[in-house]
Amino acid sequence: xxxxxxxxxxxxxQEGDSAVIKCTYSDSASNYFPWYKQELGKxxxxxxxxxxxxxxxxxxRIAVTLNKTAKHFSLHITETQPEDSAVYFCxxxxxxxxxxxxTFGTGTRLTIIP
Amino acid sequence: xxxxxxxxxxxxxxxGEKVFLECVQDxxxxxxxxxxxxxxxxxxxxxxxxxxxxxxKGDIPEGYSVSREKKERFSLILESASTNQTSMYxxxxxxxxxxxxxxxxxxxxxxxxxxxx
Numbered sequence: 001x002x003x004x005x006x007x008x009x010x011x012x013x014q015e016g017d018s019a020v021i022k023c024t025y026s027d028s029a030s031n032y033f034p035w036y037k038q039e040l041g042k043x044x045x046x047x048x049x050x051x052x053x054x055x056x057x058x059x060x061r062i063a064v065t066l067n068k069t070a071k072h073f074s075l076h077i078t079e080t081q082p083e084d085s086a087v088y089f090c091x092x093x094x095x096x097x098x099x100x101x102x103t104f105g106t107g108t109r110l111t112i113i114p
Numbered sequence: 115x116x117x118x119x120x121x122x123x124x125x126x127x128x129x130g131e132k133v134f135l136e137c138v139q140d141x142x143x144x145x146x147x148x149x150x151x152x153x154x155x156x157x158x159x160x161x162x163x164x165x166x167x168x169x170x171k172g173d174i175p176e177g178y179s180v181s182r183e184k185k186e187r188f189s190l191i192l193e194s195a196s197t198n199q200t201s202m203y204x205x206x207x208x209x210x211x212x213x214x215x216x217x218x219x220x221x222x223x224x225x226x227x228x229x230x231x
Contacts (some may be wrong), residue, residue: 081130
């Protein structure tokens with residue numbers, strides 16, 4: 001089955017700086033890579049996702065890049081703000097092949113320092 | 115506009131008790147999932163279901179069972195609760211996605227924090 005590794009486990013950045021979280025996956029059939037944000041005491045929510053037929057996707061201050069050859073993908077947050085403080089989870093799945101389950105990374109606790 | 119509802123936010127149960135965690139979604143999603151969330155371990159899949167009365171084991175099914183009698187409801191059952199099942203339990207649902215279609219992602223419930231004493 002799929003195995004997803006996520007680094008770092010904790011990350012602190014100054015407000016206004018950029019943050020990068022990296023994930024690697026093992027199953028070359030995986031084709032869908034979402035990122036979830038979980039604020040303290042709240043449910044995880046999808047913030048951005050990417051499919052294997054594109055290399056990069058942006059949505060305002062967040063972007064995700066995918067390197068299929070190396071089997072890794074990354075979340076980039078620019079101009080960080082205090083409300084970006086949360087735990088972020090990456091995930092991967094070979095979606096569309098009758099397999100709908102996501103395999104999650106272990107999470108990154110991001111702290112934005114004012 | 116809560117779309118995935120977990121019946122309890124906090125539960126305290128005794129070792130050996132049979133525990134039911136309920137999850138209901140109102141989005142007509144085919145897929146439903148139960149994960150547990152532990153510090154440093156992320157989200158680990160316990161069981162999932164693609165359709166009514168269907169269930170499949172996830173990565174850590176031992177000590178758990180599930181029931182899906184109606185499309186909107188997916189129950190997680192701890193047959194005999196143990197202290198190592200103290201955790202945050204998250205239910206999620208998603209649309210079945212045909213190959214080539216847009217991905218819908220998961221919608222999570224708010225979680226049930228279970229403490230077994």
